Amino acid sequence: MSQPFDLSQFPDLPPEVVKAFAAQSAALEAARFEASVERAARQHEQAVVVEKDAFITELKALIEKLEGQVGQYRHAKFGPKSEKLDPAQLELALEDLEAAIAETQEQIAAVEEKIAASETEPEKKAPRKKRKARALPEHLPRVERVIEPDSIACPCGCGDMVRIGEDRVDRLDYIPACYQVIVTIRPKYACPKGRAGVVQAKAPAHLLEGSWPTEALLAQIAVSKHSEHMPLNRQAVVMARHGVPIDRSVLADWMGRTGALIAPVVDRIMAVLLKQGSTRLYVDETTAPVLDPGRGKTKTGYFWAVLRDDRGWNGPAPPGVVFHYRPGRKGEYADEILTGFNGTIQVDAYGAYTHLATPKRTGGDPLRLAFCWAHGRRKLIKAKPKKGSPIVDEALVRIAALYKIEDAIRGSAPDHRRAVRQDLSRQLVDQFFAWLAAQAGRVSRKSDLGAALAYMLTRQHGFRLFLDDGHVDMDSNLVENAIRSPAMNRRNALFAGHDEGGRSWARFASLIGSCKMNGVEPYAYLHDLFTRLANGHLDKDIDALMPWTYAAALDPLTMSSSGSPQ
Structure with a gap:
């Protein structure tokens, strides 16, 4: 410059x-x-x-x-x-x-x-858009924290400012699990002059006498394993993190003893499903790997699920599900499990069920087998070539039309469901199988698509059964949904350690599955059940221990004048 x-x-x-x-x-x-x-x-x-x-x-x-x-x-x-x-x-x-x-x-x-x-x-300078507000559940406890300004003195000197409103923000908090020791003290009293005996309160009953866990802790461990799918070894790690170092083997001992004590309750649920007003049941099975100590590897056991849910036709019986552990998948196990039941079972077309529909059945009268349309549809989808198939596409459209009718009549009375099916669905089913037969003649039976077409064509009677009975559904999806819970537990725990361990799995899965079907919180039910079992309620009135009875007690509106669930 x-x-x-x-x-x-x-x-x-x-x-x-x-x-x-x-x-x-x-x-x-x-x-x-x-x-x-x-x-x-x-x-x-x-x-x-x-x-x-x-x-x-x-x-x-x-x-x-x-x-x-x-x-x-x-x-x-x-x-x-x-x-x-x-x-x-x-x-x-x-x-x-x-x-x-x-x-x-x-x-x-x-x-x-x-x-x-x-x-x-x-x-x-546009302000950042706020996230859409979501309402937290009303039943959660609220802790209000009021944050006041450092000073509310008015700058003009007129005194304190007045409150004209407020802003509220809800945030979800978590209180970590807290373990505590309950020390039960029973004082002893005696006559100071030695003229009478000793007076002492009676010891409270415990589900597992001589052991540490309360009924609440046992319920928590059971729900964590069988509802949240957390194996006992992981629970032991969590407990140790909270300062309670209890070995996994101890937890297993507690669960094994508890599983034996709930067996009569699960057996009663099964008896109710089989005999009390049930005309139709869902049945399915899934693998349950079990450790085989003699060979040092796992063997394949099975969980057989028996489910009742009559809400599809507005039936009065409460829903429930019972899982049975069996070492195999033979038809004799299905016969044994369903002994005493006469009616219709909704199943996939697995061959183990076939003899149940014949006079060879030993557990009762021949059953009617209603086959699952969802399984047939799944086989068609699986058989569809990568380049596509107009046959599969049209089959799915035809099946979808049937499901649309089912959606409209779900929850209606059986007579109405049957009438609508006879009027609308029967014609579609007749056309579907006639069309399916024509397509099967154009496709090699040795191909995947040919096998999928034959699967439905050779089982027409079972697929048509829902048309003539308003109590029957088109598929067995309800039992497949229920069976996911033990399947998830299987994936997390890898295998059961013994056949008896598989039976214990099945019992807990039955109680928790039935709770969920009846809208009951599993922990609350198990806590109540274990407390009642400890106090001898099993011998007084076993029907009061059913999950649906517990649900009805929570909601008096669901009780009839006689006091039984609607």
């Missing part, structure tokens, strides 16, 4: 010249200052543009990442059936994808906030 001209070197200059030079110098300084300000503003604007470009580039990358994650989520949840994961694996995959999507959305929101903060014009 050039130095200003020094007029002191010329003292003889006229005053008007000095003034002219001074004015010119001031104008030059002003121009220089204006130029420097303009240059600084231009540099700032360029820096803001560069910063915004960086933000936008980052935002575009995050949006691209989010779109990819959403695409993966949709593919995992709604993609082709042939590419779908096992249900348990799918839940884990969706869980991780949802967490990744939430993380990316948070990163996008942070970048948007930075862009808004960099705006020099106030009207462009």
